Amino acid sequence: MAPIKATSLLFFALLWFGGAGLVHAVQDCEMNGQGINPSNGNTTAGKTGLMRCKDRDSGVLQREQQIQNGVFMGLVRHYQDGKLVREHNVNAKGNIDGAAREFAPTGKLLRESVYVDGSETGLIRAFYPGGNRRRIAFNGEGSRESASVEFTEAGQPSALRCGDKPMLAPAFDDAKACGFGAAASQVELFDSAGRVRQRVSYTAGKRTRWESLYDNGQVESSGEITGTQSVGRRFSSTGVKRSEVYGIVNDRRTVRQRELDYSERGTLVREQRWSPDGMPTNDDSFYLNGQPRSKTAYSGSGAQRIVEVSEFHDNGQRARQGRYRAGLRGGTTTSLGTHQSFDEKGRLVAETAYDDKGRIARERAFDENGQLLRDDEVFEDGSRKAFAR
Template identity: 45%
Template sequence: MNSWGAGILMACMLGLGPVAGLARAAAPPPPPQICDIDGTAVQPANPASTAGKSGVLRCKDPASGRLLRESTYDSGQELGLARSFHPDGRLKRAAYRTEPGGERAVAEFSTRGQLTFLRCADKPMLQPVVEDRRLCGFDKAASTVELFDDKGVLRSRLVYLHGRRLRAESLYDNGKVAAQEELAGNQRVERQFSSAGIKRRESVWLLQERGRTVRQRVLEYSERGALLREQRWDASGEPLRDDSYFASNGQPKSKQNFSGSGDRRVADVVEFHENGQRAAQGRFLAPARAPLLPVGTHCRFNEQGTMVAELNYDDKGRLIQERSWDDSGRLLREEPAPGDAASKLPSQ
């Protein structure tokens, strides 16, 4: 994977916003400009020079005199529709700014005239400069938008309806999907793929009020597409299950089931040998944001399913007794609880 591909995968794990934005990375520095507001020279990068001023800002190339930027200022604030241009005069960027709120809608274009970035508002704001009514799905049907890099390579696809991004996917250099995000009802689903097109990870998030999200399910896959791990959480974000699988045959490797609440929340864990036989079994205390703590009786088994060890823990996770057997069932060792007599050895 190239650096762009690695970056897009990380961006997709953090949320929808960066998926479209990475297509505009590594932009060349802007050309030198001479700017004025209604004839008064200003430097837009220096807020002191525009403070209190109102009127139309225009920035030009000092050599050719070509317009590079145009926007409107109101008492020192840039508001409404702003445009910037490539040196050849093609539209580079269009944005609509409100106060408060900042930039509500943005569209950016390469020197080839291809769309490289899009942010939609809750209504069309960029017309007539950019047809964001169509691009952002404010007509009757959803809109599919393709974003390109400066070399003209397709980098991502977005689906909008009524200004809301329903789906986003980024692409590897070979054209295969690198990552996807989509909204389905009150859920957001994220997927990552290898450059060969194999799904490697899928995450499902529950969308709640005020932009809060709660993780619901995570699936992890091997390079060949075999399920390696599945984790589930309830609507409050508490873990419900954590199961893992052997890549070689798909057999369960371990299963964790959570129950209870608060400090008495527990996890019942079963581990398996690759042949499907149990390898270990026991219960753990599993309070939130704390490591698992063994309690009660824990058993270990050989590949034939015969118990070969038994460990007993108190309610604070301290080992109080341990016994072990060989594969034939002969007792090998018995360690008593602390404070008892010395270890009892099996009779000969």
């Protein structure tokens, strides 16, 4: 009796210039010397054994799969060019269940893990084709990754994510690397060229100190956490500090409290502050000569939150000041009240009054002696007339 041919997946992929279609190879499957069709339940009903499927044209083995009493359950192996590339087990529901492994064409192990009813759970190990460790991870509940470590091809650690307890043994000693002992850990992380890229300290799985490095070995960024306080710094490749961020740490989440930006020369050019719940309170900027450039202060709450803004000339004299309604995420929206402008000697030169909808209602201009030059009432369409006294 001739073998019953297994139904194969057939699809067409359009090429760049629209001509030919690509067809997957047809497989012939058999079990215990008898041809079967894995897509036709009548040919597998009640059968138990190992189904083997080969490419029809070349006769090269493509797949092996266990059948138990007509149900595809147990070992599954996939082959490429006759060489084993993947193997795992499936349960009666068709979900991967148990050990799963992947292989290189040379036969070297590339990846191994364990599934529980379709969910990859527990320790996961990946390897370079040469055999060195590539990545080790641990999946907890819901297949969520809880901890991991990555390596360069030369075997040096390149990335580390610690969990709330040691999870990666025996494949990796994260109890030591993540500081679960009596003292904080000291870990160096490398790039593919063998250069140190980061230095990190952990205490009980939490990162407490860190620094990243430029190619020239200068510190690019650094940070530390002490109790609930954190600070992060960023530097130029020549070692000049460019920014600092201070925050409060709550359950591995950091809420910014203060941020400072510096010029290429290292002088302070901006300082921002936030409340403990993350709402902006102040935003000040500075000229390179050290004089204030602008000062912004937030007050109130909710829809009544107000912003007071003052701007300055580079000699320290006020240039403009006014009040605004604050945006939900900071910044300003509607202009409020009377806004004033000043010359470089601090003399009032103009005033603009806004109505309750943020529209200009009145404009006044003054000369250098403080004498009124113009006083206009401004209407909704932009037209104006001298203000009636």
